[in-house]
Amino acid sequence: MDALAKAAQNGRQPETQAIGPGGLVVPPERRLLALSPLNKRRWQNFKANRRGYWSLWLFMVLFVVSLFAELIANDKPFFIYMQGKAYFPAVVSYPETAFGGDFETAADYRDPFLQKLIAEKNGIVLWPPIRYSYDTHNLDLPTPAPSPPTWMLTEQQCKAVVERKGLSGCRDLEYNWLGTDDQGRDVVARLIYGFRISVLFGLILTIVSSVVGVAAGAVQGYFGGWTDLLFQRFIEIWTAIPSLYLLLIISSVLVPGFFVLLGILLLFSWVALVGLVRAEFLRGRNFEYIQAARALGVSNAKIMFRHLLPNAMVATMTFLPFILSSSVMTLTSLDFLGFGLPPGSPSLGEMLSQGKANVQAPWLGLSGFITLAVMLSLLIFIGEAVRDAFDPRKTFR
């Protein structure tokens, strides 16, 4: 190779390491998703924190499982095979007439009448393990709602239902593992859906507010001067607005759906990262390699994106799990106060407020509390592990 010959001619072997005894080194493979050595070390450090590592796994399992909530807790079976035809009620809506019913309305698969129709035609029905969705009302409650978990019921309590359905005892009833809420809806189903909506909401809020916050911080830090000064004053005024009251006012005017709520919370949550990123950019913009890039004529946008952003990402990554957990908390507290998601949505905050209203039904408050506590603890443990993994001064033994 021509270039190599030239290098040899120059006869000046570079000082140390990078070149082996023969003067040649096999170029390292560069795979597309290969981690850089630094990130590899961070991943090792993260794994070394057993608590955080297991928390991550546990959280990922819970989250992925809850993403398929429709296949776990649903009032529609996910598969029906009847008269040579396959049906997928969990994903497709069929009218009752499809199964030989009378009405053109959507089939209610929990209806004993419909179940009987299908059974008569030797249909095969595959149900999810829990046959309630988050909004399914249990019509056969043994006690007035909120009804305790089925395994806690005494024969006395379920006598009426057992007799009506012609069963032999309490244990033959369809189980509500954690009881029902004050409208007769299954608590487990609501927890699964509530967990999913909380985490999704938290994730979207975290990602969008991080993107906005990082962009705002980057612009302030990189350009400095008047841009920085004006922007900083604006943020000071903005954060001085008591956001909770404003939220209450806005949500009493607008009907707060998932995305309206996301928008409102985003208005205030993007400032969380601005200070951090701004500081990183302020520090970084005077680095010599930034000067060198400017001397090469590289454009501002490219310098910010390519040279400075990776620096700021360390601080951002460290904060993400904590922002995620605080986003979840915000949604929960709004729901708890009754200003959150629309009535009927599965939400952990609403579960807690029901628990507060029904002290005689501890399964509501306890289930809500334990779910939240586990979720937030897992996020905090992950956050701690991430923080330690990114800390260059931390030594692991």
Place this chain on the structure above:
Amino acid sequence: MSADEQPLLSVRDLSVAFGSGSREVLAVDRISFDIRKGETLALVGESGSGKSVTALSIMKLLPYPAAHHPSGSVLFKGQDLLPMPERDIRHVRGNDITIIFQEPMTSLNPLHTIEKQVGEILLLHRGLTGEKARQRIIDLLTQVGIPDPETRLQSYPHQLSGGQRQRVMIAMALANEPDLLIADEPTTALDVTVQAQILALLGDIQKRLGMAILFITHDLGIVRKLANRVCVMSKGRIVEQGEVERVFTAPEHPYTKALLAAEPKPDPAPPMPDAPVVVQTDDLKVWFPIRRGVMRKVVGHIKAVDGISIDIRKGETLGVVGESGSGKTTLGLAILRLISSAGPVAFMGQPLQGLNFKAMRPHRRNMQIVFQDPYGSLSPRLSITDIVGEGLEVHHPSMSAAEREQRVIEALADVGLDPQTRFRYPHEFSGGQRQRIAVARAIVLEPTFIVLDEPTSALDMLIQAQIVDLLRDLQKRRDLTYMFISHDLRVVAALASRLVVMRNGKVIEQGAAADLFRSPKSDYTRALFAAAFKLETAPLDVVAQ
């Protein structure tokens, strides 16, 4: 010196290792040396050779337990310091053995006054407080040559210059009249003129107090001037030790020989009075406004560059020298239009003044810069291909990736790096290699003019000489024009065809380098040369303190 006299400090078979298991790194490998009372022992070697680690392990200041000693003992007055419990060793530190560090900017606490910082040591080891302590502090500050010590007591570190800060550090080190002073590159961060003053002060104090000094440095000139005996360290081992005269005149180990031969050879490009002018400035000014009060009224200016007219001709090297703060770097940045300035700058006959960022871009191809710090000037998250190729992406957007790679390979080969290493990241390279990468980044665009902003100051002697050779070689082959900014006059002498001496933003003197080195006209230039070449101090009013 009688043979049976016990040495003050005796290091025997000392090893220092960091980490454990497979990650264990041996930083110092079974070294032994003695320091006798009142003598100066110099520890020289390139960076990473374990000099500072040795010094810190004498004081037991290493990050234990990450660091540990697989073998050895440190006998101070016959007592082994290594197994000594933390509480006892604190009586030794700051009292019997003291240390001064390289960086005077960060080794003083910026939130405490000088009185408080010096007083703390007196309080800790002698229980001195109030008026008695104050007297002693003033006494100490006078000893280290700080003018008006009474008024300086209430000063904060940022109100002192680098040299004065180092003097305060020395005052703190002397506070309890130690038997051994460890000086860990105490002058590396200082200007040559200030360096000469500090060295003179150390020598003077040693004579008066009769203490021993362990002097750590990479500068052989200092060793020759100051030390009685010298230990040469390389890769954690002492490869040679002996009397300074003997080591310098008859070195035995090949490494010592290489070190002594590492002076950059003076072979500058000749001045070219008839060549076309590449860069011309006329009364160039960079003034930073000082604003005061509510209305931010401009009350004055810091004149970093104050009316400088120079021209640089094709194929020449213009050396710019001066103390730190004299505006050398600012001048370089102003010529490249990386900071705003007033006064015309012409490049290849075209005016650059008033061009905005976009309009400057076509010119940037022809003018490049290499910075001082090879660790800071390469983005740690990009591979070498990306770093060197970035300029090509900007200036030759139509170039294909393969073509770009070819150009990068050529540039790397040109600076003496194996092009196969181009997939690596900067942290995998040594300081000298990184500086070669920075040079490759500059030359890949085939510029005509390169500003070299102290490209050798952060490097070891051996590597300095290599980089100087490389730069000279490139200049010849590619017909480059350099502006070489440095405070290190030996390197400047090796490269510069003409010389500009700067002070406080103004040109003190300029002319052909050979003439200027032979017969400097101004006192300032003379003082600068004396300090750099002979480590001699100048009268106080000529140079800064």
